[in-house]
Structures are given as structure tokens and as C-alpha cells.
Amino acid sequence: GKTSYVPRPLHNLNCRPLSENCKILPPTTSYTKWERAECLELSYFTKPLNCSRIQSDLHFIMESLSKEEEDYPLAFIITIHKDLEMFVRLLRAIYAPHNIYCVHIDAKAPQDYRESVERLAECFPNVFLASVSETVAYAGFSRLKADINCMEDLMRSPVKWQKVINLCGQDFPVQSNLELVRYMQDTEWRDNNMTPGVKQPENMRHRTREKYIEIKGDYVAAMGRNHKKAPPPHDLEIYFGTAYYSLQRAFVEYVLTSSVAKDLLEWSKDTYSPDEHYWVTLNHVKDAPGSNIDAGWEGNIRAIKWRDQEGTAHQGCN
Structure with a gap:
């Protein structure tokens, strides 16, 4: 169902992600309990749009930090459907002005969520929404098609990105953009795709x-x-x-x-x-660019702790 928010201005809130000022609001539906209000959506992504406030308050990096990074722009595909604050945290962590970001929003996501992401994207010339949105089902073809839709858009972008990385809205990086660029250019991966x-x-x-x-x-x-x-x-x-x-x-x-x-x-x-x-x-097709027909599970592209593997493959989220 659609969640309604308490209609009161929050301009005085210091809404960096997960601010202590973002306390729970009285529930407006009997079936939804919130640990906190969607503080970002309430205070930032309502009209009139204040892009300079978003960029400064959330500490987005708006200038390239090194020529090494600027010379190796990356493309990112981010598929999302919920958790606005988590998405903003992720975008803030991976953002660089020379990269390019395609955001695919599940077609069944709430309209107010989509509008909030659209407003955020308007503040950055290199962040855009996928031109075609899929109604995504877990383990379905729609999930694969969402990435391909973004790839088609990215190939039309004027940004001459070197490699594309896909993320979901609950991901978070453990490396800086510079570390990522250097990892992508080391001898093992410079000429290869990474698809473990x-x-x-x-x-x-x-x-x-x-x-x-x-x-x-x-x-x-x-x-x-x-x-x-x-x-x-x-x-x-x-x-x-x-x-x-x-x-x-x-x-x-x-x-x-x-x-x-x-x-x-x-x-x-x-x-x-x-x-x-x-x-x-x-990636195991010999004629495919960057393919590695001898590849296995190599490539530290993700650390994923599956719930059903707790106690065997990992010790939980500590």
C-alpha cells in the first residue's frame, strides 16, 4: 500500500543520511511501522528543488579528485525499488563528476519514491533514469532486462566510460573511486571482464x-x-x-x-x-571482447553474506 507522511515542513532538520533528528513519525497506516521517517524524501526532495543544498549537505564530491580517475571514467548501473536513504548513501559514496550513472527504478515502485529519485537525478548532469523501466520479479528475466536497458542508454551517453559496474540499492562500496579505478586497471583485469x-x-x-x-x-x-x-x-x-x-x-x-x-x-x-x-x-565466448574462457570464481567484485549460509560460509553481520 501507499504510505502517507505527516505533512509538516522539515527545513530545520539536519538531514544528512540517518540523522538523529529523523525520528519516527506517528504511523498513518495500521500496517506499516517505520523505524524512522524518510527524512531525505520529506526535507530534500519536495519542490522547490534545492540542488546546491543537496550537494553540500550530503557532501557529494563535485570536482574530480585526480587526473588518474578523470582519465578512466566508469559507468554504473543501479537497480532500485525501495529504501530511498540507502540509495542516496550509495550514490553519494560512488559519485564522481566524470563517471556516469544509470538508475533503473522498478516500474512497480511507489510514485512518490520515483519522483524523489527523479528530483535527485536532476541535480547531477551525469545521473539519469533508465529510459525503459521493467516490472521486476526476483529471479526473473525482467531483472536481466533492467541491466540491458541501462546498457543501451549508457552506450548513447557522450561520456566515454571504460567499464560498467552494476549495483543494487542495498550495496555499499568498500573502496574509493580511485582504488576501484586502480583495481580495474591492474594486470589481471585491465583487458578482462569480471563475471565470476x-x-x-x-x-x-x-x-x-x-x-x-x-x-x-x-x-x-x-x-x-x-x-x-x-x-x-x-x-x-x-x-x-x-x-x-x-x-x-x-x-x-x-x-x-x-x-x-x-x-x-x-x-x-x-x-x-x-x-x-x-x-x-x-564471458566464456572466445570472440567476446574482454572474455576470459579460463575464468572461474576469481574477481573480488562482491562480498555477499547469504542468510542461509550463516555459521558455515560466514559468521553473520557483526
Whole structure:
């Protein structure tokens, strides 16, 4: 449901993200409990827009900090649907004036959330919303298509970015932009994409052997064992890996133009969580720019603590 906010001015609040001044407001619905008000949305992203206030109060870096970074602009794809303050924190942490940022907002996100993000983007010439929004379902083709929509927009941008990195709204960096640029340019990754993954394990093959149907904006369901898929196009061997990546610009162009990539994309529409096989499979195609056919799980692109692995792979969030 739609959450209503208490309509009172908050101009005196010091609304840096998670300010102590952002206390809970009286609930206006019986089904929603807030730990704090959406302080940023209430105080910053209401008209009239005050971009200088946003930039200064939230400490956005509005000048390039080094020529090394300026000479190696990065593109970012950020897919979001909730947690406005978390998104602002993320954008503030990764923002640099020479980079370019495509923000994909789930089409089913609340209108006031979308409008708040739109207003924020208006304050930065290198931040824009994806021209096409998908109604995203977890593990659905729509999640993969959201990234591709942003890639199409980024290729039309005048910014000559070197590599693209995808993020979700709950991510947060552990490296500065300079550290990231240097990592992308070290001998291991300078000429390679980073899409960690391995040949599809047996316990994951049902994802691409059987057909799945995406219930728009909700979930993905198996169609049953009698609904088998045809083999992958172009005799491709399917890999399994992370949905997150760092990709060369030439590889993105390959994704958008090559028949191999297009046919794999079409074939992937009725698979489960295709973003976990699409990128890593193409990265093992010999002719793809920046591909690494011998790659495995290498690439420290994400630290993810899955809840069901607590106590085995990690010790929780401490």
C-alpha cells in the first residue's frame, strides 16, 4: 500500500543520511511501522528543488579528485525499488563528476519514491533514469532486462566510460573511486571482464533445462518437468555465476549487437534467474571482447553474506 507522511515542513532538520533528528513519525497506516521517517524524501526532495543544498549537505564530491580517475571514467548501473536513504548513501559514496550513472527504478515502485529519485537525478548532469523501466520479479528475466536497458542508454551517453559496474540499492562500496579505478586497471583485469562463475553445476541445471514463467512483478514459477527447453543457441556451454559484474565497453557493445548475445538473451527468457548465467556464459565466448574462457570464481567484485549460509560460509553481520 501507499504510505502517507505527516505533512509538516522539515527545513530545520539536519538531514544528512540517518540523522538523529529523523525520528519516527506517528504511523498513518495500521500496517506499516517505520523505524524512522524518510527524512531525505520529506526535507530534500519536495519542490522547490534545492540542488546546491543537496550537494553540500550530503557532501557529494563535485570536482574530480585526480587526473588518474578523470582519465578512466566508469559507468554504473543501479537497480532500485525501495529504501530511498540507502540509495542516496550509495550514490553519494560512488559519485564522481566524470563517471556516469544509470538508475533503473522498478516500474512497480511507489510514485512518490520515483519522483524523489527523479528530483535527485536532476541535480547531477551525469545521473539519469533508465529510459525503459521493467516490472521486476526476483529471479526473473525482467531483472536481466533492467541491466540491458541501462546498457543501451549508457552506450548513447557522450561520456566515454571504460567499464560498467552494476549495483543494487542495498550495496555499499568498500573502496574509493580511485582504488576501484586502480583495481580495474591492474594486470589481471585491465583487458578482462569480471563475471565470476563456473560451468553450470548439476544441481543448477534445472534452471535452464526446464521452462519457467515469470508472474509479472511477483515471482518465477516452474512450468513442470514436461516443459523442457531446447539446447542453448550456437552450441553455447552454460555457466553459472554471480549476477554482478565489471564489463568492458566493447563487451557491452557485443552484448547489444552480436547475434550470439541476442540469441542467448531470447533463449534465456523462460529460464530461472537468467542474470546468473547470461553474463558469465558470454564471458566464456572466445570472440567476446574482454572474455576470459579460463575464468572461474576469481574477481573480488562482491562480498555477499547469504542468510542461509550463516555459521558455515560466514559468521553473520557483526
